[in-house]
Amino acid sequence: MEHNPSIREQAVVLLRRGETNRAVAEHFGIPRGTVGWWRHEDRKRRGETYVAPTDCPMCTDHPVNRPAYAYLLGLYLGDGHIISKRKQHHLSIFCDASWTGLIDAAEEAMRSVMPQPSVSRRHKTGCVEVKSYTHHWTCLFPQHGPGRKHERRIVLEDWQQEIVDAHPWAFLRGLIHSDGCRITNWTVRNGKRYEYPRYFFTNKSDDIRRLCTDTLTKVGVEWTVLARGVDPFNVSVARKASVALMDAHIGPKY
Template sequence: MDQHKPSVRAEALELLRQGLANRTVAELLNVPRGTIGWWLSQERKRQGITYERATDCPLCTGRPYDHEAYAYLLGLYLGDGHIISKPKQHHLSIFCNATQVGLIAAAEAAMKRVMPLPSVRSRYKPGCAEVKSYTKHWTCMFPQHGPGKKHDRKIVLEPWQQEIVDTHPWEFVRGLIHSDGCRITNWTTRLVRGERKRYEYPRYFFTNKSDDIRELFTGTLDKLGITWTHCTRNGNPYNISVARKADVALMDAHIGPKY
C-alpha cells in the first residue's frame, strides 16, 4: 500500500522525533496506530535505545505534588487498597462500594492530583468498584507495598510520609474512614421520670486487622485531640470507636459522608 512506502515510514519517524504522539502521526498519514508503534519500536531497536515510559512520579522526578491529596490517598490505600507490581502489570487499586459514586470520584481525583500522567479507570463488579491507576511508580509513593496482606507485615510510614500526615491529618483520617470506617447511629434506653425512653447517638467506627494501621489512625486522632476507645472482637482489639458528641461533630465537619 502507498502509505507503507519507505518514504511514508521515514516521514512518520521524523514526526515522532518532533514529539508528535503515535495517534496524531497515524491520523496525519492515514496509517494504523499499530503500524506507527511498530515502526517506532523497530527504529529504537536499530539505534539500541531502551524505551522507558514517561513518568511524573514525584519521588523519581522531584516534581512538586499535592500533599493534601496524597494524605487522603494514603488513607484509602492503607484501608482498601493494594498494588500489583510484576512484569508488564503495574497498578494501584482502591476498592469502593459501587453505590458510593462520590467516593469513587474522590479516589480517582486523588490519584490524578498526585500523579496526573498515568491513566485512571474504574472497573465495576457486582457491588464493588475498583479504581485503578496504571504505573509501576505507585510502589515509590507507597513503600508499604509488599507480598501478602497488610495486617501480616509491618506497616510503618517513611519520615516524608509522616510529615505529610502531620501537615494534613484530617485528610489522612478522612481517607482511612472512607476506606475502612463508617458513621452509624447507636441507640440505648434510659429511664426518664420513671419512663424508659430510646436514646440515639452517632458514632464513628474504624475497623482494620492491622495493629500498625490502627495505631496510625489513633495516633493521628490523638494529635487532633479526638477521644477514642477500642472495641474488641473475641477479646482482641479490632474496632476504634469515636462517640463523644463534640468529637463526632468535629469529625463530621472534616470528614463528610461516604456517598
C-alpha cells in the first residue's frame, strides 16, 4: 500500500527525534511494520549502523539491582534456561502454574535487573514460562553454555559471588523457589501424631548443590544430604531452629 510522501517525511522526522515505531504508527494510523521499514530505509540512506539499545549492567553504566539479581540467579540455576542464537535471544524461567506469586516474582526480578527488554509469559500444561528477550542475558549469566547445567561445570564469577555474599537470602529464595520446596512431615510417637516442617532443595548438579549448601552454612542454617538411591541430589533442612530461620526469610512457595 502506498502512503502519502508527506506522511512518510513527517514520520521519519519523528523517528529521528527518538519516537518509537509504535508511537509513530499510532499517531498516523498506519501499520507498525511500515514505520519500521521507513526507519530502516532512512538509516540505510544515511549510512547509519543500527545498534540495539540496552540497559545491560555489564555493557553500560546502568547499576545492577543486586537483591533482584541474586534472586534471579537462584531461579536461573534451578529452572532457568537461556537461548542465544543469531535471531533468537531470551532468558526463560519455568514455573509451576499453581505458584502464581512465584511467576509474578520471576517477572518482577527480570524487569528489575534489566527493565528495557520485553517480558512475556507462555502458558503450557501445568507450567508457565516467563521470558525476557535480549542477548545480553548471557552477559549477566556467564554460566550459560551448551548442554544441561548438571553436565558442565558451574562456577560463579567473582562479581556474582560478591552479590550472593551480600544478599544470601535472596539467592537462597531463588534456589528454593525453583528447585526446592517446604513440606510437612509427620510421625507417630506413643500413639500421638507429630508434624514437623522441613525444606528440600533438589538438583542434579554437584556445583549448584554446593552453592546452595555453602550459602546455607554462611547464614547459619544446618543442612544434611539425603540420597535418592545412590545419588545425593537432595539437600534437607529439618532442624527446628534452621527451619524457623528459613521460614523467616523464605517461607513456602505461593
